[in-house]
Each structure stands twice: as C-alpha cells, then as structure tokens.
Amino acid sequence: MTREFRSYESGRTYAGNEDRAAVRRPASIKDVASAAGVSPTTVSHVLSGNRPVNELTAARVRSVVNRLGYVPASLARSLQAGSTSVIGLMIPDISNTFFAELAKGAEDAAHDLGYGVILCNTEFDADREDRYLGMIRSRFIDGMVYASGSPPSRRRLEALMGKFPIALADEEVEGLEGALIATADHEAGGRLVGEHLRALGHRRALMLTGPRALKSGVDRANGFVRAFRGEVVERVGDFKEASGHRLVAALLQEGGLDCTAVFAANDLMAFGALTALREAGLSVPRDVSVVGFDDIRAASQIHPALTTVHQPAYDVGRTATAQLLQYVTRGEVPPASRHTLPVELKVRGSTAPPAR
Amino acid sequence: MTREFRSYESGRTYAGNEDRAAVRRPASIKDVASAAGVSPTTVSHVLSGNRPVNELTAARVRSVVNRLGYVPASLARSLQAGSTSVIGLMIPDISNTFFAELAKGAEDAAHDLGYGVILCNTEFDADREDRYLGMIRSRFIDGMVYASGSPPSRRRLEALMGKFPIALADEEVEGLEGALIATADHEAGGRLVGEHLRALGHRRALMLTGPRALKSGVDRANGFVRAFRGEVVERVGDFKEASGHRLVAALLQEGGLDCTAVFAANDLMAFGALTALREAGLSVPRDVSVVGFDDIRAASQIHPALTTVHQPAYDVGRTATAQLLQYVTRGEVPPASRHTLPVELKVRGSTAPPAR
DNA sequence: TTGTACGCGTTATCAG
DNA sequence: CTGATAACGCGTACAA
Numbered sequence: 001m002t003r004e005f006r007s008y009e010s011g012r013t014y015a016g017n018e019d020r021a022a023v024r025r026p027a028s029i030k031d032v033a034s035a036a037g038v039s040p041t042t043v044s045h046v047l048s049g050n051r052p053v054n055e056l057t058a059a060r061v062r063s064v065v066n067r068l069g070y071v072p073a074s075l076a077r078s079l080q081a082g083s084t085s086v087i088g089l090m091i092p093d094i095s096n097t098f099f100a101e102l103a104k105g106a107e108d109a110a111h112d113l114g115y116g117v118i119l120c121n122t123e124f125d126a127d128r129e130d131r132y133l134g135m136i137r138s139r140f141i142d143g144m145v146y147a148s149g150s151p152p153s154r155r156r157l158e159a160l161m162g163k164f165p166i167a168l169a170d171e172e173v174e175g176l177e178g179a180l181i182a183t184a185d186h187e188a189g190g191r192l193v194g195e196h197l198r199a200l201g202h203r204r205a206l207m208l209t210g211p212r213a214l215k216s217g218v219d220r221a222n223g224f225v226r227a228f229r230g231e232v233v234e235r236v237g238d239f240k241e242a243s244g245h246r247l248v249a250a251l252l253q254e255g256g257l258d259c260t261a262v263f264a265a266n267d268l269m270a271f272g273a274l275t276a277l278r279e280a281g282l283s284v285p286r287d288v289s290v291v292g293f294d295d296i297r298a299a300s301q302i303h304p305a306l307t308t309v310h311q312p313a314y315d316v317g318r319t320a321t322a323q324l325l326q327y328v329t330r331g332e333v334p335p336a337s338r339h340t341l342p343v344e345l346k347v348r349g350s351t352a353p354p355a356r
Numbered sequence: 357m358t359r360e361f362r363s364y365e366s367g368r369t370y371a372g373n374e375d376r377a378a379v380r381r382p383a384s385i386k387d388v389a390s391a392a393g394v395s396p397t398t399v400s401h402v403l404s405g406n407r408p409v410n411e412l413t414a415a416r417v418r419s420v421v422n423r424l425g426y427v428p429a430s431l432a433r434s435l436q437a438g439s440t441s442v443i444g445l446m447i448p449d450i451s452n453t454f455f456a457e458l459a460k461g462a463e464d465a466a467h468d469l470g471y472g473v474i475l476c477n478t479e480f481d482a483d484r485e486d487r488y489l490g491m492i493r494s495r496f497i498d499g500m501v502y503a504s505g506s507p508p509s510r511r512r513l514e515a516l517m518g519k520f521p522i523a524l525a526d527e528e529v530e531g532l533e534g535a536l537i538a539t540a541d542h543e544a545g546g547r548l549v550g551e552h553l554r555a556l557g558h559r560r561a562l563m564l565t566g567p568r569a570l571k572s573g574v575d576r577a578n579g580f581v582r583a584f585r586g587e588v589v590e591r592v593g594d595f596k597e598a599s600g601h602r603l604v605a606a607l608l609q610e611g612g613l614d615c616t617a618v619f620a621a622n623d624l625m626a627f628g629a630l631t632a633l634r635e636a637g638l639s640v641p642r643d644v645s646v647v648g649f650d651d652i653r654a655a656s657q658i659h660p661a662l663t664t665v666h667q668p669a670y671d672v673g674r675t676a677t678a679q680l681l682q683y684v685t686r687g688e689v690p691p692a693s694r695h696t697l698p699v700e701l702k703v704r705g706s707t708a709p710p711a712r
Numbered sequence: 713t714t715g716t717a718c719g720c721g722t723t724a725t726c727a728g
Numbered sequence: 729c730t731g732a733t734a735a736c737g738c739g740t741a742c743a744a
Contacts, residue, residue, distance in 0.1 A: 028737055040715090044739060057713085071493045073435075080720050094450070111477075138428060140434075140472075302657045384722090385721065395730070397724095406723090410730085428721080429722070432723090716742085717740100723735090
C-alpha cells in the first residue's frame with residue numbers, strides 16, 4: 001500500500017508506506033513560523049538565542065517545534081554559513097590497525113571541536129583518492145587530513161594544498177614542503193633500536209627496509225645505522241608480511257644468515273621474518289633477535305612477544321587534525337609547520353644478547 | 357602581511373596571506389555565467405549535459421570554467437536535491453579490528469554508489485552517539501549504519517528508526533525488531549565449534565561466554581551447547597583478554613579444570629585462557645584444546661595458532677550498507693529484513709583429540 | 713520585541 | 729537552443 005505525498009511548494013515527491021511510518025516532508029522553519037503565528041526570523045532566534053525573544057512567544061514557538069518535530073536542516077545552515085563542519089580523512093586502509101588508531105585520534109580531535117569526519121579509504125587507488133579530493137574542491141568538506149599517498153595523486157594534492165586546508169599525517173609527501181604535517185619521529189625510532197641491539201652486544205644485523213621512496217622508511221634506516229655502529233646487511237621489502245618471510249628465507253637458503261639480529265621496517269615484515277626463522281629451525285631470541293616497528297596490537301600477542309618501536313598513531317591523527325582545525329575554524333589555510341611526535345621502544349621477548 | 361577580501365554581494369569576509377596563496381571567494385556559477393556571457397542555466401547544462409547546448413557556447417563556457425577554476429558547490433546542489441549522498445557509520449571503536457573491517461565493508465559499499473561515509477566513533481558514549489544521531493535528524497546524512505549500542509541510546513534509536521533510514525549491523529538491538537539488519541550467523545558459529553570438538557572426541561568443555569545481554573553471545577552459546585552434546589561448564593566473562601585469563605586461572609586453582617576443551621566467546625578471551633593454561637604448565641593442544649571466535653589477525657599469528665570462527669566483519673558492513681542504500685537512493689525507509697551471513701570454522705593448531 | 717527582504721549556489725520549470 | 733524565475737531552508741542586516 002504505497003502512497004505519494006506531493007509538497008505543494010516544490011512538487012517534490014515523497015514515497016512511503018502506511019505500515020512503516022511514511023517519509024513525509026520534514027517540517028521547515030516556515031512551517032513552524034506559520035503554525036506559531038510568528039515570522040521565520042523569530043523561530044530562528046528562539047532556537048539560536050541570538051537575540052532576545054518575548055518569553056511567551058518563545059514558549060509558543062518551542063511547543064510548536066516539539067509538536068512538529070522540527071529540526072533545522074544543517075545543510076541549509078551550512079550553505080549560508082559557508083562551511084560544513086566536516087573534514088575528510090584520507091587513508092589507504094582502515095583495516096590496518098595503524099591507520100585505525102590514527103583515524104581514532106582524528107575523530108576524537110574533530111569531535112572535540114564539533115566537526116565530523118568523512119572516511120576516505122583509498123586502497124591506494126588514485127581514482128578513489130581523486131573522488132575524495134573532489135569533496136574538498138566542491139567544498140563539501142572544510143579540510144582534509146591526508147595520510148595516504150598513491151604517487152599519481154601527488155600532483156593533484158599539490159594543486160590543492162595552497163588553496164584548501166590540508167594537513168599531512170604520518171607520511172611526508174615528496175616535494176610537498178610548504179605544508180602542515182604531523183609525523184612520528186622515525187629517525188629516533190631507528191636510533192632506539194640501534195642502541196638497544198648494540199647494548200645487548202649485537203654487532204652484525206640484517207635490516208629489512210620498506211620501499212626506498214618513503215621518507216619515513218629512510219629516516220628509520222638512517223637512525224638505525226648511525227646508532228648501531230656495526231655491520232648492517234640491507235634488504236628492501238614492501239612492508240608486507242610475505243616480503244619479510246621471503247627475504248629472510250632467501251638469505252637462509254643462500255648459506256646462512258650470518259647475523260645475530262634482524263631489524264624489520266615494520267611489524268608485519270618482522271612477523272614474516274619470525275616465521276621464516278622458525279621454519280629454518282632457528283629459535284628467537286636464542287639464535288637470532290628480531291625487532292619490528294609500529295607496535296601493532298598483534299606484536300604483543302604473538303609468542304615470543306615482539307620487541308618493537310611504538311608509533312603514536314593515535315597522536316599523529318589527533319595532532320594533525322587538531323592543527324588543521326585550528327586554521328579551518330578561522331577560515332584560514334594552514335601555514336607550513338612540522339610536528340614530530342616521540343616514539344617509544346617496547347622491549348619484549350624477541351630480543352636478547354647474541355649467543356656465544 | 358594580511359589582507360581582507362570582501363565579497364561585494366554578501367559582505368562575507370575572507371582572510372588570507374599573500375605568501376601562502378590566499379583563500380579568496382570561490383567562483384560561483386554566476387561568476388562563470390557572466391564571464392562567459394551566458395545565463396547560469398546554460399552553465400549548469402553545459403556541465404551536467406542535461407540538455408543540448410550549442411557547441412560554440414559550450415566551449416566558451418568550459419574555457420571560463422577552467423580559467424576560473426569553477427567547481428559546483430555540492431552543498432547547494434544537495435540542498436536543492438534534498439539529499440547529501442552521505443551516510444553515517446556508528447561504531448563503538450574503530451581501533452577494534454572487527455569494526456575496522458566492518459567499516460571497510462561499509463565504505464566500499466557506499467563508494468560503489470557514490471556515497472560518502474561519516475565516521476561516528478562513539479566509545480559507547482551516549483552523548484557522542486546522540487550528537488551523531490542528530491546528523492540524521494538534521495538531514496545532514498541520508499542514512500545511518502548502526503553497529504554500536506550504548507543502552508541509554510536505544511530509545512532515541514527507536515524513535516528515529518521508522519522515520520529515517522537506519523540499518524543495524526553486527527548486533528541486533530533488543531526490542532528493535534522492525535529493522536533492516538545484517539549480522540553474522542552466530543548460532544551456526546557456535547554449532548561448528550561444538551561439532552568440531554565433539555568429532556575430535558571431547559566430551560567435557562568449558563565455555564567462556566560474554567555478557568548475557570548480547571544476543572550474539574547467547575546465540576553462540578546455544579549453538580555450541582546443542583551441537584556439542586556433552587557436559588558444558590559455563591563461566592561468564594566480558595570479552596576482554598583479562599577475563600579469559602581470570603576465569604581459567606580461578607578454575608585451575610579451585611582444583612583442576614576437569615575439561616579437555618575450552619570454547620571462548622571471542623579470540624581475546626581465548627588468548628587469556630591460553631596464557632592461564634600455559635602458566636599452569638598445561639600444554640595446548642596436548643592437554644587442553646582451545647577455540648576462539650572472531651578470527652582477529654593475531655589468532656593466526658600466535659603459537660599455537662588458534663582454532664576459531666571467522667566472522668565476516670567486512671561482509672556485515674558491506675551488506676548492511678548496500679541494503680540500506682538500496683532504499684536510501686529511492687528515498688524510502690527500509691523495511692524490516694534480516695541478512696544472516698555465513699561464518700567459517702578455521703581449524704588451526706590449538707585443537708586436537710583429548711589425551712588418553 | 714518583531715518582521716521583511718535578501719543572499720548562500722544550485723537546478724527545475726516554463727517561456728521564448 | 730537559451731534565459732528568467734522560483735524554490736530548496738536557513739541566518740541576519742535592516743527597518744519598524
């Protein structure tokens with residue numbers, strides 16, 4: 001039993017069903033005004049408190065508001081105000097705990113200032129990223145926290161950067177210097193690992209890096225090498241578990257690891273390395289020590305628990321967003337500025353002094 | 357060196373800085389129209405293709421569009437269209453991998469239909485939840501996928517349910533029957549575990565449940581008990597790792613487990629149980645088999661890998677969203693309907709036949 | 713204390 | 729093939 005309601009002013013159509021409460025045209029400020037015998041202006045002011053209204057009139061208006069279930073259309077309000085109080089959060093993969101934590105921080109910071117967050121999950125897909133960048137160009141969102149980074153989209157980002165409020169989180173984007181950015185102290189993280197392994201007595205280490213293009217990875221590697229002051233064998237992976245496994249397995253097959261420690265660029269690769277070592281009959285940490293980076297949740301849940309560098313993903317998201325909003329709320333484009341957040345070494349069961 | 361731009365029509369103020377590209381009033385369709393010497397109507401149609409336009413005129417318009425960098429304000433378009441093409445996703449905690457997966461599914465489904473998703477992370481905070489529910493009442497979002505559930509907010513949900521498009525994901529909400537809902541087949545999950553353990557030869561099992569208030573947990577327990585057809589000792593926990601540890605440790609201290617298998621209501625509790633067993637010098641699966649529920653990432657990475665029931669979190673999010681949008685796109689409120697998604701038993705190293 | 717009129721930027725309608 | 733006009737729903741400057 002379907003019916004149609006036709007609003008007399010607009011001719012717009014609303015379909016519904018008697019059995020499950022039908023969708024009817026929502027009450028507008030005009031409806032309230034005429035029902036209460038006042039002007040829309042008065043209704044507006046009763047609700048906003050922006051100017052004094054006769055208490056009796058106000059009461060009458062409020063009662064009508066309740067009776068009609070009137071709620072101001074935030075869309076119209078946004079149009080007139082010129083801003084939506086919504087920002088975008090661009091990340092490659094929300095199911096990666098690192099980005100999930102980052103998202104949580106961003107959401108918290110936004111919530112504190114009454115902003116909403118649109119989840120822009122890109123899967124590193126440039127088209128998808130473009131679509132979301134379109135939201136800022138069409139001004140549906142007031143700003144963007146950008147933590148993704150498919151290379152083809154960098155040009156677009158660059159074009160937007162000076163004209164719209166954008167903050168870079170977690171990863172710097174090559175060639176985009178004059179930006180607001182919040183990132184973890186990757187270099188210090190690498191240094192902490194280097195110092196830890198050196199203090200334990202290790203002198204030869206295998207370093208599994210991520211792609212060379214990412215500045216964060218380079219920073220980690222540099223920090224490590226400088227602090228470790230021993231021999232470092234380097235192999236380039238891609239941040240995935242499989243690559244950690246592959247690289248270590250290959251080395252083992254080629255005639256031995258010849259290292260007492262492995263430093264992986266992230267926890268996932270460390271997991272892969274652990275598996276490869278176990279398959280080769282090596283014991284961690286007795287035969288080889290293993291260190292990761294990120295401190296994702298599983299790092300503390302596996303056995304042996306993984307020694308790793310805790311990245312303040314939550315803080316990165318929160319800081320980037322808070323900084324961005326500081327300017328967005330004032331209708332300004334943020335200036336270039338850098339916020340480097342401290343990392344922490346979590347020493348767990350996967351590291352020990354090298355065997356004699 | 358700060359300046360102000362004052363738009364002559366509106367008197368609105370735009371602040372900027374010469375050094376970093378200033379924010380100036382974005383070009384509107386009127387600006388384009390007058391610069392191209394046509395009416396706004398024509399500009400609109402050139403861009404939308406909704407009616408034929410003289411190719412010469414069109415070319416001129418397009419050139420002006422590019423020169424001015426004109427992008428239609430989606431806000432104004434939404435106001436006129438009566439919908440924003442954005443929905444909300446209400447979840448308690450995005451950093452929980454289950455909800456992160458669910459969110460990914462929701463985002464994918466929304467993206468497919470050109471919809472955006474606002475992340476509504478509640479931390480089970482009723483105020484926060486209320487604020488987000490406000491977005492649907494104020495029609496800033498066209499619908500809501502609801503996977504949260506602080507008890508005090510249920511009334512509000514109920515009030516909204518018949519009037520706005522809402523879909524329940526993952527967890528049914530007590531007393532909210534006439535709704536669109538997508539959930540995993542918890543009962544079947546419990547049954548699969550029961551059959552698995554029985555087939556292995558187990559006849560006495562410890563079942564660690566979640567809070568009794570959650571229908572999903574009750575379903576799992578019922579499915580298990582019915583299929584296991586053996587003796588079941590039940591202990592009530594709270595889904596946290598610590599509670600799994602506590603319950604098992606207490607039982608061990610009271611004079612033995614007296615069971616050959618443990619079925620935990622989720623993986624986290626299973627982890628706690630594993631730790632307690634290990635601390636008591638018991639070996640898994642030799643002395644005791646352990647099964648979890650959810651299949652979070654760490655489940656396959658611990659040693660021994662955990663036998664568990666894989667929950668289709670992604671599919672739950674995707675299905676709930678796709679179903680919701682099916683109605684939203686037609687401006688309808690979804691009818692009551694249930695979508696139960698299949699689960700899968702992942703048999704890993706933590707289960708084996710009971711010792712002789 | 714209240715109301716009128718206009719602008720926000722877009723698209724649909726109707727007229728030419 | 730094109731344009732003027734109204735309407736979406738709200739806030740507010742200005743007038744009374």
